[in-house]
Every structure is written in structure tokens, then in C-alpha cells.
Amino acid sequence: MRGATHARWAVCATAAALAATACGGGGDGGDSGGGGDGSGVLSSSWGDPQNPLEPANTNEVQGGKVLDMLFRGLKRYDAETGKANDMLAEKIETSDSQNFTVTVKSGWTFSNGEAVSAKSFVDAWNYGASLKNNQKNAYFFGYIDGYDKVHPEDGGKQTADTLSGLKVTGDNTFTVKLNQKFSTFPDTLGYAAFAPLPKAFFDDHATWLKKPVGNGPYTIDSYAKGSVMKMRKWDKYPGEDKAENGGVDLKVYTDNNTAYTDLMAGNLDLVDDVPAAQLKNAKSDLGDRYINTPAGIIQTLAFPFYDKNWDKDGMEKVRTGLSMAINRKQITETIFQKTRTPATDWTSPVLGEAGGFKEGLCGDACEYDPAKAKKMIADGGGLPGGQVKISYNADTGSHKEWVDAVCNSVNNALGNDKACVGNPVGTFADFRNQITQSKMSGPFRAGWQMDYPLIQNFLQPLYYTNASSNDGKWTSKEFDDLVDKANAETDQPKAISLFQQAEEVLRDDMGAIPLWYQNGSAGYSDRISNVALNPFSLPVYNEIKVS
Amino acid sequence: MGRYVIRRLLQMIPVFIGATLLIFLMVNVMGDPIAGLCGDRQCDPATATQLRKEFGLDKPVWQQYATYMGNVFTGDFGTAFNGQEVTELMSTAFPVTIRLTVVAIVFEVVIGIALGVITGLRRGRPVDTGVLLITLVVISVPTFVTGLLLQLLLGVKWGWISPSVSSDAPFDELIVPGLVLASVSLAYVTRLTRTSIAENRRADYVRTAVAKGLPRRRVITRHLLRNSLIPVVTFIGTDIGALMGGAIVTERIFNIHGVGFQLYQGILRQNTQTVVGFVTVLVLVFLVANLLVDLLYAVLDPRIRYA
Numbered sequence: 012m013r014g015a016t017h018a019r020w021a022v023c024a025t026a027a028a029l030a031a032t033a034c035g036g037g038g039d040g041g042d043s044g045g046g047g048d049g050s051g052v053l054s055s056s057w058g059d060p061q062n063p064l065e066p067a068n069t070n071e072v073q074g075g076k077v078l079d080m081l082f083r084g085l086k087r088y089d090a091e092t093g094k095a096n097d098m099l100a101e102k103i104e105t106s107d108s109q110n111f112t113v114t115v116k117s118g119w120t121f122s123n124g125e126a127v128s129a130k131s132f133v134d135a136w137n138y139g140a141s142l143k144n145n146q147k148n149a150y151f152f153g154y155i156d157g158y159d160k161v162h163p164e165d166g167g168k169q170t171a172d173t174l175s176g177l178k179v180t181g182d183n184t185f186t187v188k189l190n191q192k193f194s195t196f197p198d199t200l201g202y203a204a205f206a207p208l209p210k211a212f213f214d215d216h217a218t219w220l221k222k223p224v225g226n227g228p229y230t231i232d233s234y235a236k237g238s239v240m241k242m243r244k245w246d247k248y249p250g251e252d253k254a255e256n257g258g259v260d261l262k263v264y265t266d267n268n269t270a271y272t273d274l275m276a277g278n279l280d281l282v283d284d285v286p287a288a289q290l291k292n293a294k295s296d297l298g299d300r301y302i303n304t305p306a307g308i309i310q311t312l313a314f315p316f317y318d319k320n321w322d323k324d325g326m327e328k329v330r331t332g333l334s335m336a337i338n339r340k341q342i343t344e345t346i347f348q349k350t351r352t353p354a355t356d357w358t359s360p361v362l363g364e365a366g367g368f369k370e371g372l373c374g375d376a377c378e379y380d381p382a383k384a385k386k387m388i389a390d391g392g393g394l395p396g397g398q399v400k401i402s403y404n405a406d407t408g409s410h411k412e413w414v415d416a417v418c419n420s421v422n423n424a425l426g427n428d429k430a431c432v433g434n435p436v437g438t439f440a441d442f443r444n445q446i447t448q449s450k451m452s453g454p455f456r457a458g459w460q461m462d463y464p465l466i467q468n469f470l471q472p473l474y475y476t477n478a479s480s481n482d483g484k485w486t487s488k489e490f491d492d493l494v495d496k497a498n499a500e501t502d503q504p505k506a507i508s509l510f511q512q513a514e515e516v517l518r519d520d521m522g523a524i525p526l527w528y529q530n531g532s533a534g535y536s537d538r539i540s541n542v543a544l545n546p547f548s549l550p551v552y553n554e555i556k557v558s
Numbered sequence: 559m560g561r562y563v564i565r566r567l568l569q570m571i572p573v574f575i576g577a578t579l580l581i582f583l584m585v586n587v588m589g590d591p592i593a594g595l596c597g598d599r600q601c602d603p604a605t606a607t608q609l610r611k612e613f614g615l616d617k618p619v620w621q622q623y624a625t626y627m628g629n630v631f632t633g634d635f636g637t638a639f640n641g642q643e644v645t646e647l648m649s650t651a652f653p654v655t656i657r658l659t660v661v662a663i664v665f666e667v668v669i670g671i672a673l674g675v676i677t678g679l680r681r682g683r684p685v686d687t688g689v690l691l692i693t694l695v696v697i698s699v700p701t702f703v704t705g706l707l708l709q710l711l712l713g714v715k716w717g718w719i720s721p722s723v724s725s726d727a728p729f730d731e732l733i734v735p736g737l738v739l740a741s742v743s744l745a746y747v748t749r750l751t752r753t754s755i756a757e758n759r760r761a762d763y764v765r766t767a768v769a770k771g772l773p774r775r776r777v778i779t780r781h782l783l784r785n786s787l788i789p790v791v792t793f794i795g796t797d798i799g800a801l802m803g804g805a806i807v808t809e810r811i812f813n814i815h816g817v818g819f820q821l822y823q824g825i826l827r828q829n830t831q832t833v834v835g836f837v838t839v840l841v842l843v844f845l846v847a848n849l850l851v852d853l854l855y856a857v858l859d860p861r862i863r864y865a
Contacts, residue, residue, distance in 0.1 A: 059823065061595065063641035070597050142604055145612060147595065150602050166607040220641060236642055237650060238725030238815050264722070269709075269813045272721045276714045279722075406826055440594030440828040447593050447600050458598050472599070480599040 049244075050257040051557025053539050055281040055550065056270035057261035059237050064223050066206040067139030067146035072460075072549070076283075078203040080242055080259065080552050081225035083250060085113065085132070086201035090554075093307070093361050093464035093546040095198040098250070099127060099207070099226075101183075108194040108501050111187040112180075121209040122230045122245050129185040131207035137161070137173045138213070139204055148204040150479055151462070154196060156188040192499035194506055199463045228254040228553045238263050254553040255541070271534070280539050280557075283550050285532040287409045290348040297534045303350055306548035307361045307461035308529035309469070310351070312401065312417075313483035314522070315451040320395035328391030330521035331376045333399065333454070336384035336424035339377070342416045343527050350532050353377070354525035357514055358469040359461065361546040367466025367507040373518055373525060381424035388425065395453075398429055402455040404442035405435035410456055417526075446482045457482060457523065464546055466510045470494060474517055485522035489513075559856070562864035566852070570845045575627075577841045581834050582623050591615070591828035595639060613637075613831070626831075630838065636831030638824070644835040647820055652839070654727045655816035658808075659801045661729065661736025662743070666794060670744045674751020674790070675783060681756050689752075693745035705738045705811040722813035735812040739805055743797050750793055754786035761785070787858050795851030799844035803837075 060074035069078055085100035097103075101114040119127040138144055140152035142162045149162055156176025161169050176188035189196060199205070207226060212219045222231050228248045232241040243258035262279070264270040267286045273279040275296060285293050285301070293301045314330060316322045321330075339353035352360070356372035375383075388394060401418060403410040411433065418431035425431075434453070436442040445451060459480070461468050471494050472478050476486040490513045497509035517523070531548025541556045592606050592615065601609070610616045614625060629636065635644035677686040696704075712734060713721030723731045758764060759782065767781045806818030817836055824832030855862045 059640070061640055061827065070599075142608060145605060145608050147601060147605060149605055162602075162604060164602070164604055166604040235650075235725060236640075237647070237820075262725070263815065265813050265815065265819045266810045269722050269811060272709060272714060273813075276717065276721045278720055438588060438594070438826060438828060440591050441589045443593035443596075443600075444589040460598070479602060482600070 049255055049556070051538075052243075052258040052260060053256055053280040053555060053557050054260040054262055054278075055552070056264050056267065056273075056279060056283060057240070059263050062147060063220055065146065065212075065220070066135065066208065067144075067148045067151070067204045069203060070147050072547075075203060075547070076261070076549055077223075077231075077240065077242075078206065078225075079227075079547075079549055080229040081223060081227045081231065082203060082206035083119075083225075083227045084201055084203070084206045085115070086197065087252075088201045088464055088546065090543060090545040090551045092363060093366065095201050095463070098201070100197075100200070103197040103200075105197075108192040108196075108499060109189050111189070111196065113185050113187060115183045115185075117183055119226060119249050120247075121207075121211075121224055121226045122247075123209060123211060123224050125209045125211070127207050127226050128182050129179050131209065132205070133177045133179050133185050134213065135206060135208035136177060138208065140174055141172060142166075142169045151199075151202065151204040154189045154191065154193050156190045158190065191495075194498060194501045194503070195465050195467055198465055199468075202463050228252060229258065232258065252553050256539075256552075256555050256557045259552050259555075274534055274536060277536060280536045281533065281542065281550060281555070282535070283531070283533045283544070283548070285534055287347075287412075290350055290532070293532070293534055300535050300537065300542075302533045302535075302542065302544055303530050304544050305352065305360045305546075306529055306531040306544065307359045307464055307546045308548065309354060309357065309359055309459050310526040310529060311354075311357070311457045311459070312454040312524040312526060313457040314454050314485070315449065316484045316486065316522075317449045318395075318452060321453075323392075325391040326395075327520050328387045329394060330391075330524065332384045332387030332391060333421060334373075334376050334384075334521060334524040335378065335380045335387060336421040337417050337524070337526070338379045338420045339527055340379065342413060342420065346413050346416055347527070350530045351527035352530070354527050357474075357517060357523070357525050358466055359528050361461075362464055362466055362469075365504075365507075366464060367469075367510055369511055369514075372511065372514060376518060376521060377525060379420075384421075384424045385426070394430060399431045400434040400453040401431065402434040402436055402442070402445070402451055402453065404437075404439045404456070406438050411435060414456065449484065454524070455482075458529075460547070466507055467494075467498065470510055470513060470517070471498075474513075474522055483523060485517075485520070487516055487520060487522070490516045490522075559853075559864050563849070563853070566849050570849075573845060574838075574841055578627070578630075578834060578838050579623060581837045582626070582830065583619065585825075585828065585830045585833050586619050586622075588828050591639070591830070594828060613639075622830075626834065630835075635835035635838075638832045639827055639829050644831050647832060648835065648839065651815065651817050651820045651836075654814060655802050655805060655809075655818070657727060657729060658732050658736055658739060658805060658814060658816060659798060661732050662740035662801050663794065663798065665737055665740040666744045666747050666797070670747030671751050671783075671787075671790065673748040675755055675778065677748065678752040678755025678759070678786075679778070681752075686752075689748065693748050696741050696745040701738060701742065702807050702811060704741055705735075705808055708734055708738060709811060725815060727814055727816075732814075735808050735814060738811075739801060739808040743793075743801070746793060747790055750790050751786065754789055755782060758782055758786045784858055788855060791854050791858065792851055795847045795854075796844075798847045799840060802843055803840045 058073040061071050062068050064074055064077055066078055069075055083098050086095040087098040088095055099116050099119055101116045103111055103113050105111045115129050136152055139146045140149055140158055140161050152158055155174050157174040160171040161174055163169055179185045209224055211224055222234055228245060229242040230245045232243040234240045240261040244254040267284050270282045271286055271289050274282045314321050343351040343353055355377050356369050358368050360368050362368040401414050403414050405411055414433040418433055421431040422428055472480045474485055475494055476491050493509050493513035497506045500506035531544040533544055535542045539555050539557050541554050543551050545551050592609050614622055637643055673689055677689045680686050709721045712718045719734050764782055767777045802817055806822050809816050809818040821836050
């Protein structure tokens, strides 16, 4: 075979060519720095969104990041205080906490020139609620009258396509009728699911999904799915919160460790999720350019109340005892490098005291006290079967480390090596599977990231009887009544105090053990400044300045 | 030879069906993927049912498999959970991985065989011992250690390369990742070539060639190397498939959005369509690579004939 020789030479030549260009790449951030005139483009780490990018279909942080830049809703949460301020809403009026009249500011448009009207909201909400559109956040519209017709709970045929509780009454006004009293309803409207949608969304859905069009300070310049989304400042944006930079390139990273490495090498401007392994070095690597601020996230341990062993009399003592056996302070300091704060209630510090956060509401039950813990557990009849197994998903989020630490802490308190063990579940989907099918036999990891900064959001979806995220199926008539009363209360301080009373009911029964509040952590390059994380632990992109 | 190729191609059909069925069943026993789609909260039951119907998850497994295979033959690999066609994912992932694999294979062939020949001819000399030691180290150090170390040194400390590969993943950015990916196989190729060369050096035909007075170069390349390459070619052939599907560690470290990354995402999200689709293509790559290797035998050693 004479050709073989030629082939070999060809291979060698290719290799030589490759070697010649070796190490030729690199060092090129790819962005043209635009000086301090607000035209510079920054790059930020991103993850591949799990769902199509529709407002009512996006329920995770990565997709949420884009929606936050692309859309503005009726309300917007203050980046510092978390307070819901009017954005597109001129006013939202009610006299009975059940019927609301919304007036939309005039003069707003989508980036394709179409005006944002009352209809843009009503159409978007109807779309989000309708069962046939498979929107994963449909339950957000569950308070609106007629939801059961457009989204029958049993999955049967829907008898209406639009919510009967929504009525367009003018170009810029519409009314909302809720199916129950809900005084803080207007404050929920800052959530992305309530964003308005342009006609293009309904006319040509497939094209819109390829390159979504919104009404926020940024527009999408190009979107290569799975690799990079280039967002650019929208010059004609009518809002006050115009982008202070020329745009943001969201780059998908296969691993947040790589993103951090890229930041260190100067190829990336912003990492909004410092990997756990790097937390130790972040402070010395980045100095002032490392942010570690509270976010509206709380980690808890939930219990399977559908399991007789965990629901019998006296078990509240065992649950409280377990809570006391956990050395939260030590775990948050050693494992999480202070990016978590020991929890002393079931909400989050981002709510602020006025919003319902009450430090120390949990009291002794959340204080580490091994001696008392041991006694409480013994008083309550001991651990069911002599052992607790804490279930967690092992695929993401490095949960193994803290679950092992919690177990260690419990074992030390009880003086028994086998009192607590971790029970890893292979994938998140399987973990959720076991939870939804009520198959848990012991406590399991539960995390809650708030949808909107309201105390209601930390309590009702999680602990109200049969609520959407009440995974442990904890139930208490007293708690439910207090929540109903709080929702009907129009006076906000009173409503909050009722919610706190409900929280005390939860504490006395230890319906779930609060572990710690989670912080958002981010690091950035010296090219950019004025970086902050909002209470949802998302960077406030429009305020970032590129030098 | 033609009949042999046809027979081999026909044999691929049962292998192909068996492999995809196995993958299909394996992904299925992992449970209901819809449960993981709504994050840390439960999808409301009506939406979950609706989604199950949309992805065909409400049907019995055999029916899902039948529908899936039916669609595959028309070129429809289904839709991933984020609304993207799996074929679209493939069209972005495979070119990147193929480039990475090409770089890795070139390293294996060029460096691996060259080192193998040098050491095989100088058995027991310091060069041989040195290379043997180095390959031993390369084989025993896990890829992620080499990868992270090179990334840290070349990318961050010295700034010679970019620590991450951009989304276009051009050849020049893939050199270091390709070297990392190739490193272990490269060591094996070196050792295989060395042994084979050392063994054949004393063969009759080499002695004859030398006795004929052929130049040393010609003896080595045409007579010795060609005959020694059969085990090496076998190894490299199977390695093509392994590199394409098994690059997950390297791809994660260097931020390469290739097949490994898509497979990993697919498994995490329990996305049957993505996983089965990608594995189906990988199975094909394996089968074709094996066929090519078998055909190459005849080129290297004409005594091997196919009935």
C-alpha cells in the first residue's frame, strides 16, 4: 500500500501546523472595552436554562437571570430592601383585598415598538394559567378567579381558555378578581411570571422563543443555545433603571469551577456563583471584589408526616431534640465558610424586620444544646427504629458534606455513632420523585428560594395543608386558620404579626427544622464596578459599570 | 472483501437495536423525569400529566421505544426538555467533540507511535527507561488532575492559553484539552508500539531486509513498523469511540460544550431523548470505527484476507 506513506506525511504536516498555532489562543476576552461611557460590555457566567425562556415557564435561576434583564413587570423588588415598588403599575387599588383595579403607566413599549397595554398583561397571564400551554409556573395564577376552569387540578379538560377574574377595562386598566382575600397580592406582581408579553409571542411563538422580545433595559442581540447569549443595552428603554453598561454576554459554563478559573485569568468579568471549593480562597483572591450577601433562601430539614412513625404523639419532642442536636454555627463556619447564617426562624433576613423576619423566633429549639437534645429525644420515645436517615440528592449542590456534618453533630449529641446517617439519592429527579410519591422514611433536605420577598411566601406554599410545596405533608388547623386570617388582613403590620403567630405554631410542632439562611456569593473582575446581588441572589446587571 | 463488508454492516443492526434498547431501559428505570423539572417544588399534577403526555412518558416503555426507533429512522431524535430538538443539540455538540477527538488522535498517533518506535529500538537504554517511567506516571495520574494542573499553570499562572474554550471551540484552543484527553491513551499507544516493535525486531523478515542491504529507515518504516502496527491500530480504533463519549471530564474542566457535556446534562435531567439520541450516534461511531480497523488490517498485512 503505497498510499500509507503519503497519509503519514499528511498527518505529520497537520500536527506540525497544529503545534505552530499551539498556545496562540487565549488572553482574548473577546469584548471591546468601551471606557467609562456606559458602552462597555461585560461577560458573566451562566448555566444552560432548563426550560424554554418564557416568563411563566421559567422556574430556575439561570432562566430567571435573563428574564430579569429582558422584562419589567407591574412591580419591581428593590435590590437592597426587597420592597415591591411600582414599575409599570401606575396604581393598584382595592377596597376589599379581593378585587383589584390595575392601572398601567402609559408610554412603555416592547423593544419591537409595540405599546405595553393592559391587554399585554391580561393575555400573558391567561397564557400562563392555561393548562394546554404546559407552563410550569401556572400555579402563580391560582389566586385569580376562574383558575380552576382554565387549569383543572385533576388534569381533565379545561372548560375555559381565559381567566374569568381578569377583565380589560381600558387601554391601560384592567381588573383582577381573586378567589380568596389576599391583601399582599400586589406585592407578588414583581415575579417574572407576571411579566407582560408582546403580540409577537402569540403570533409566532417558535420565532419568539429563538430570540425573546421583552420590555426591559436589555434586548437579546444573539442567542446561541447552550453556549452564549449576548444581551445589549436597549437605547430607547423608557424606564428609570436604564442599563449603565453596553450589554452583558452570558456565557454558559460546564462547571462553575471553570468560570471561577476564567475570572482569575481575566477572561470573565462576573461569576455569580462562587463554587464551594473556592470559597476559602475567594476572599484572598478577590478582596473587595468578592460579594457575600444574604439572599431569600432558607435550607430546612422536612419530615415525612405521612409516615406514622414521624407523626405519632411525642414526636414533636424528637423533632425538636434533633433540631437542638445540630450545631449550626460550626457547620456554617467550617463547611460553608460563612456563606450561610444559622437560622433562627423559618423566613429570611432579606425580608427585614418590617417584612416579617424575626430573629430568634425559633428560640431554644434552634440553639445547640446536646444534653437537652438527648433528653428531649428520649422523652419523645426515641428515634423511630433507633436511627434517622437524612435523604438528599447527591448529583448537585454538594449536599453530602453538610448532611454528613449534621449527622455527625447529631451522633455526637446522642453519643451514638449510628443514630444518624446520610441517605444519598442519585439524581435530583429521582429525589423529587421519592418526595412527590411520599416515599421518604426519614427527614430529607428541603430548600426554599423565595418567589417574592413576602413572609407569606415562606410559610403558605410550604406548610399550609396540601400546599404546592408542602413536601412533608405537615398539617395544622391552627396554622391554616392564622394564615387565612393574615391573608385577609388589609393592615400590613397586623397581617405580618398573624403570619408570625402561625410560624410559632410551626415551631411548637417543629414541622420542619430550619437549618440556615443562604447567602448569594459573587466575584468580579477589576474591569467592572458597582456590582451587587439582589435578594434573589441575582446580580443587578443594569447598574454595573464597565470601566 | 465486498461480501465481508456487507456481512459486517448487517451484523451492526442487532448490535444497534440492542444497545439503544438497553440505554432506553436504563434511563427509564431512573424514574420519572418530570419530577425534577419544577425545581425544589412539586409540579402541579395537571401540568405534570400534560408534560408527560407531551414527551410520551405516559405510554408503556416498549411503546415509547417503538415510537422512538420509528422516529429515529426518519431522522427525528425528539425534543429535549428545554424545547430544543435533539438533532439541533447534536449539530452543535458533535463538531466540537469531533475536533477535540481529532486533536487527541493526532497526538496519540504522532507522539505515541514515535515514542514507541524510539523506545522499542533502544530497549533497556536510558531513553527507554525514561519514557517508560513517564508513561507510568501519565497512566496513574487521573485526567482531571492533569487537566486542572495544566489549566492552572498554563491558563492562570503563566497566561499562555485561555483556561476555558470559547463556544466556537476552534482547533488552536483545543490543543491543550486534546493533549489532556489523549494523555492516557497516548501512554498506552507508546507502550503497545514499543512492545510490538521490540518483538518484531528479531523477526525473520527484518533480518532478511537488513541482509538485503536496505537502508535502515526503510527497514524500520516499511517492514518493522508496518507489521507492528496491528495491535496499535486496534487500540486507536476503539479509542475513537471512547474519546468521543468519554471526554466528559476534560470537557467539564475546559468548558467545552461537546458530547460529554450534553450527555451529562441529559443524565442529570433524566432526559431520555437526549441521552438515547447521543448514545445512538456514539454506538454508530464505535461500530464504524471497528469496521474501519478491521479493514485496515488487510492494508497493513496483506496476508490477512477476508472471505
